[in-house]
Amino acid sequence: MATDEQTLSETARIARAALANVAPEPGVAKPDPIMTAEGVRRSFGGITAVDVERVEIQRGSITALIGPNGAGKTTFFNLMTAFDTPDTGKWWFDGKDLEGVQAHKTADMGMVRTFQLTKSLTKMSVIENMKLGATGQKGEKWWNGLLPFTWLAQEREIEARADALLARFKLDHMRNEYAGTLSGGQRKLLEMSRALMTNPKLVMLDEPMAGVNPALKQSLNQHIKGLRDEGMTVLFVEHDMDMVHDISDWVIVMAEGMIIAEGTPDQISSNPAVIDAYLGAHQGKSLLEDL
Amino acid sequence: MNWSNILTATLSAFFGVNAMYFALSAIGLNVQFGYAGLLNFGQAGFMACGAYAVGMTAHYYGISFWWGVPIAVVYAVIFGLIMGVPTLRLRADYLAIVTIALAECVRLIVRSVTFKKYFGGSDGINQFANSFVSKTPFNPSSKYSLYPFADSVNAVGSVLLLVSFAVCSVLLGHMLAQKWAKEERQGFQTKWIISAVAVMAFLMIASKQTEYDGLSFKSLVVGWILAAVIGGFIYMLMRSPWGRVIKGIREDEDAVRSLGKNVYSYKMQALILGGVIATFSGIMFSVSRGSVQPDNYSRDVTFYVLTALVLGGLAKVSGSIVGPMLFWAILSFVDAFLNELAKSWGGHVDIFGIPLITESSHIGVYVQVVIGLMLVFLMVFRPQGLFGNKKEMALDGH
Numbered sequence: 001m002a003t004d005e006q007t008l009s010e011t012a013r014i015a016r017a018a019l020a021n022v023a024p025e026p027g028v029a030k031p032d033p034i035m036t037a038e039g040v041r042r043s044f045g046g047i048t049a050v051d052v053e054r055v056e057i058q059r060g061s062i063t064a065l066i067g068p069n070g071a072g073k074t075t076f077f078n079l080m081t082a083f084d085t086p087d088t089g090k091w092w093f094d095g096k097d098l099e100g101v102q103a104h105k106t107a108d109m110g111m112v113r114t115f116q117l118t119k120s121l122t123k124m125s126v127i128e129n130m131k132l133g134a135t136g137q138k139g140e141k142w143w144n145g146l147l148p149f150t151w152l153a154q155e156r157e158i159e160a161r162a163d164a165l166l167a168r169f170k171l172d173h174m175r176n177e178y179a180g181t182l183s184g185g186q187r188k189l190l191e192m193s194r195a196l197m198t199n200p201k202l203v204m205l206d207e208p209m210a211g212v213n214p215a216l217k218q219s220l221n222q223h224i225k226g227l228r229d230e231g232m233t234v235l236f237v238e239h240d241m242d243m244v245h246d247i248s249d250w251v252i253v254m255a256e257g258m259i260i261a262e263g264t265p266d267q268i269s270s271n272p273a274v275i276d277a278y279l280g281a282h283q284g285k286s287l288l289e290d291l
Numbered sequence: 292m293n294w295s296n297i298l299t300a301t302l303s304a305f306f307g308v309n310a311m312y313f314a315l316s317a318i319g320l321n322v323q324f325g326y327a328g329l330l331n332f333g334q335a336g337f338m339a340c341g342a343y344a345v346g347m348t349a350h351y352y353g354i355s356f357w358w359g360v361p362i363a364v365v366y367a368v369i370f371g372l373i374m375g376v377p378t379l380r381l382r383a384d385y386l387a388i389v390t391i392a393l394a395e396c397v398r399l400i401v402r403s404v405t406f407k408k409y410f411g412g413s414d415g416i417n418q419f420a421n422s423f424v425s426k427t428p429f430n431p432s433s434k435y436s437l438y439p440f441a442d443s444v445n446a447v448g449s450v451l452l453l454v455s456f457a458v459c460s461v462l463l464g465h466m467l468a469q470k471w472a473k474e475e476r477q478g479f480q481t482k483w484i485i486s487a488v489a490v491m492a493f494l495m496i497a498s499k500q501t502e503y504d505g506l507s508f509k510s511l512v513v514g515w516i517l518a519a520v521i522g523g524f525i526y527m528l529m530r531s532p533w534g535r536v537i538k539g540i541r542e543d544e545d546a547v548r549s550l551g552k553n554v555y556s557y558k559m560q561a562l563i564l565g566g567v568i569a570t571f572s573g574i575m576f577s578v579s580r581g582s583v584q585p586d587n588y589s590r591d592v593t594f595y596v597l598t599a600l601v602l603g604g605l606a607k608v609s610g611s612i613v614g615p616m617l618f619w620a621i622l623s624f625v626d627a628f629l630n631e632l633a634k635s636w637g638g639h640v641d642i643f644g645i646p647l648i649t650e651s652s653h654i655g656v657y658v659q660v661v662i663g664l665m666l667v668f669l670m671v672f673r674p675q676g677l678f679g680n681k682k683e684m685a686l687d688g689h
Contacts, residue, residue: 107551119546122686135551139532180686
């Protein structure tokens with residue numbers, strides 16, 4: 001969109017330029033994928049929740065994953081982050097095969113996720129929530145726990161980093177409050193900033209805008225764009241099409257467990273298959289027939 | 292009514308052997324349930340590990356009694372692994388079922404006739420702790436008091452008791468002052484001093500009424516020092532990053548997993564750490580009586596420990612120590628009170644013509660009733676326990 005051109009940041013321009021020549025079709029290869037999934041399938045009983053033939057996520061971009069309820073977006077997230085195991089399929093993160101890798105190891109590799117139903121640790125303070133996010137803490141070994149000199153220096157470093165992030169997400173005034181006293185929107189912010197404490201390369205946000213008021217949505221948008229500016233890749237699930245259009249460089253559409261369309265936001269908003277998937281113009285028919 | 296008897300019974304129980312071994316067990320259970328959120332209903336099994344480890348040293352292995360301590364730790368670790376490996380990947384309720392079953396398995400195995408040569412069957416193992424008992428500087432047949440200036444206490448004892456009382460007063464006083472001062476930090480030191488003096492005064496007055504035999508007294512000194520040291524370790528651990536992960540797992544283990552922590556391993560560590568602490572409870576209890584009986588490690592014990600812990604307040608080291616003390620003090624008070632009542636009413640108690648107590652054995656039943664009522668009132672009026680944090684409780688439902 002011409003009007004947006006001036007407001008786009010440097011990184012956004014780079015990301016969009018890299019994706020400009022990518023054909024808008026499902027499973028298309030990207031110039032520099034950070035995450036690739038191939039033949040990933042997961043069924044629960046008779047229902048196939050996810051059946052992705054191939055999908056690639058471009059490094060340094062903001063990619064939106066959209067689709068109607070029950071399309072398998074969250075299940076796909078769970079599969080990629082090893083919270084669930086696919087029946088078949090292979091997937092790679094940053095060139096490393098993730099098959100058989102446990103969930104907690106994916107965070108060490110630089111892949112972090114948030115949850116649709118926000119998981120703030122309610123009976124811990126906001127700053128404790130944040131400090132928990134840091135990886136590679138020496139004091140997390142129980143034998144070091146009793147020897148504060150082994151971890152105090154690192155703890156101070158982590159606390160400084162946590163405070164800086166809290167200030168950036170405007171949560172610093174709640175620093176010492178219980179996370180359970182935060183509002184829904186603040187919890188979303190806390191969860192996102194806690195995820196950033198792991199120093200991720202890929203941030204996967206599951207419905208970051210759900211239940212967030214419009215004013216906070218604007219600042220969340222800015223924060224997500226800020227992640228790309230810092231060199232992170234963002235993959236997020238969202239229903240709010242305005243927001244998707246506003247911040248994403250690339251959009252992937254899922255329905256009935258499959259990837260039915262990919263493309264830039266403009267290409268997607270005029271794609272008849274996507275409109276059908278959302279509005280159900282051809283109810284009862286397979287969504288792939290029209291493609 | 293002999294109120295002095297009632298008072299002595301109550302206060303002796305407040306610092307007594309039962310409170311001591313419950314406190315050790317509750318510290319362990321607090322690590323598992325209070326901090327890590329693991330619903331362990333098999334604490335009695337861990338305690339049995341400790342008791343039988345020391346019991347079997349002389350009885351079966353034919354080695355020194357002191358080897359029982361490392362053997363107990365090994366038993367507890369093995370028992371924890373058996374408990375944890377199949378269940379810790381599952382939801383909390385599975386752990387609860389498996390732990391209760393495993394603890395019963397332990398009890399039934401050690402009391403079975405088949406394994407009598409190892410565990411002594413339902414009679415248990417007696418008189419194994421001679422090397423602990425014989426080294427006692429206290430005469431088993433005379434009476435001892437925790438009062439620092441009692442005749443039975445020598446100079447070293449007085450100093451030790453006074454120092455430990457002072458430490459308790461300062462620590463408990465600090466905590467009480469925090470409750471008292473709430474948000475405002477003004478005049479905190481004054482409140483701290485007042486609370487500490489009050490606690491000290493209570494300890495001095497209360498300890499004057501206590502009375503123990505020599506062996507119990509020795510077990511008490513060793514046991515309470517152990518409880519204080521372990522309690523201090525847990526306090527430090529829970530303020531370390533390790534404790535932060537453990538508390539995070541209690542809140543939401545998926546969130547912690549997504550942040551790169553090996554939740555399974557941490558849960559196992561918490562389960563085993565709590566179990567090893569409980570094993571010391573079993574050791575101290577069996578040593579204090581010089582015998583091991585399988586039926587001292589039945590389900591009731593687990594649930595009484597849980598009650599005492601909840602009474603004190605979950606996820607608080609102080610709660611896990613003071614809770615059991617109060618629990619036993621209340622039970623002993625009710626027991627002694629009803630005994631005295633029955634005595635003064637000529638052996639039976641009638642209320643409105645209904646005979647409530649006609650034999651002294653009836654009193655035990657009323658003590659059970661009181662445990663139940665205590666739990667109900669606690670849950671209604673102070674669900675966070677005595678030392679628990681009300682604010683934290685309020686956050687429970689999100």
